[in-house]
Amino acid sequence: MRAALATLLTLALLGGCDFIRETSRGHLFPRERAEQDERAAERVEGLERLSIDVEGGRVEAWYLPPLGEREDPAPAVIFAHGNAELIDDWPERLEPYRRMGMAVLLPEYRGYGRSAGTPSEAAIIADFERFYDRLVERDDVDGSRVVMHGRSLGGGVVGVLSARRGAAALVLESTFTNVPDVASRWLAPATFIEDRFDTRAVLARSSVPVLILHGVRDDVVPFKHARELHRVAWDSRLIAFQAGHSIPQSDDYWERIRDFLEESGVLDPPSAP
Numbered sequence: 001m002r003a004a005l006a007t008l009l010t011l012a013l014l015g016g017c018d019f020i021r022e023t024s025r026g027h028l029f030p031r032e033r034a035e036q037d038e039r040a041a042e043r044v045e046g047l048e049r050l051s052i053d054v055e056g057g058r059v060e061a062w063y064l065p066p067l068g069e070r071e072d073p074a075p076a077v078i079f080a081h082g083n084a085e086l087i088d089d090w091p092e093r094l095e096p097y098r099r100m101g102m103a104v105l106l107p108e109y110r111g112y113g114r115s116a117g118t119p120s121e122a123a124i125i126a127d128f129e130r131f132y133d134r135l136v137e138r139d140d141v142d143g144s145r146v147v148m149h150g151r152s153l154g155g156g157v158v159g160v161l162s163a164r165r166g167a168a169a170l171v172l173e174s175t176f177t178n179v180p181d182v183a184s185r186w187l188a189p190a191t192f193i194e195d196r197f198d199t200r201a202v203l204a205r206s207s208v209p210v211l212i213l214h215g216v217r218d219d220v221v222p223f224k225h226a227r228e229l230h231r232v233a234w235d236s237r238l239i240a241f242q243a244g245h246s247i248p249q250s251d252d253y254w255e256r257i258r259d260f261l262e263e264s265g266v267l268d269p270p271s272a273p
Contacts, residue, residue: 028153028179028195029119031112033084040088047091052130054123057116061107061131062087065140067098075145075168075266076103076135078161080128080154082174086113096254100267103141107131121160121195128161144168145266150175152221152245156197163202169264171257173213174245175199176221177228203233210236211260213253215243 041047041062048063066074077097081090087106097104109124110117117123136143148158148167155175162170176182177200180193203210210233214226223240230238239256241247261267 028083029109029111030084031109031119034086034112036086036113037088040091044091050131050134052127052134054110054117054127056118059108059110059115059117059127060087060113061105062091063135064091064094064098064104064106066101066103067095068101070101070140073138073140073142074101074103075147075261076105076141077147077149077171078105078107078128078132078135078158080107080148080150080157080161081109082152082154085151088113093249096249096257100258100261102147102267103135105131105135121156121197124157125160125164128157129164132161132165147171147261147266149173152176153197156199159199159202160197162206162208167208168266169261170208170210171213171260172199172210172229173247174215174218174221175212175229176225181225182221200229200232203229203236207234209260209264211257212236212238213241213247213256214238215241215245215247217243218245220245 041049044064045067046065048065050061050063051058079090079094081087087108090106091104094104107128108115109119110127111119132146135141136146145168147169148162149171150156150158151173152175155172156179158167158170159172159175176197178198179196183193210229212226212230214223216223226238226240230236237260241253247253258267262269
């Protein structure tokens, strides 16, 4: 994202606002760098493929039920990945959510992987809203306990989604305040950035509990973005990791998430012995 957004200043000098907007969008959504894993779905127990119709074809999502049997509707997490990733990359890495008794929904971005269309903030949010609506309508999901977890660009996606649909809790990982703030490091003109994903503005108006996970050595989205999100949020916890943009999913990482979900009322605390 860093090198791509740095080109925006040069493009602005070339003239042509439409050209600049489309070029910046191409840099924000580098889907050609995301490698498909056609066998990823085959390796995941209980995976259910979902899709919605959009202009030019369909957008897919994967629904992963909780591991183990439940008699009551399960809490769920909607996960939004980074800008050069696919849903193919995440089922196994998010399995700890399923072991907590949660369902996982992985919507894809338009134009990514097997999904049709062209990505943009408006298109992606519209698709996530439709998948959210399908999720909360399920008899096996507790619609009052839907968590949204986004990594990098995905944090901007779930931030906006939470303002549109509501969430029981938010997990923002390596997330920016907004796209213009990231681009400003290279003097890129904010006027021409159409896809803004303004997470800071969302948190300033929201009362949803937020867990902010960020690496102090992040050179893509500097740690100051996490501090600013923590400052404006009404109810937030900031956890700093000795990491860069990609935070290792260690036992500590998952313990922090579970503790947050228990404190937020999404998960029941463990029973006393």
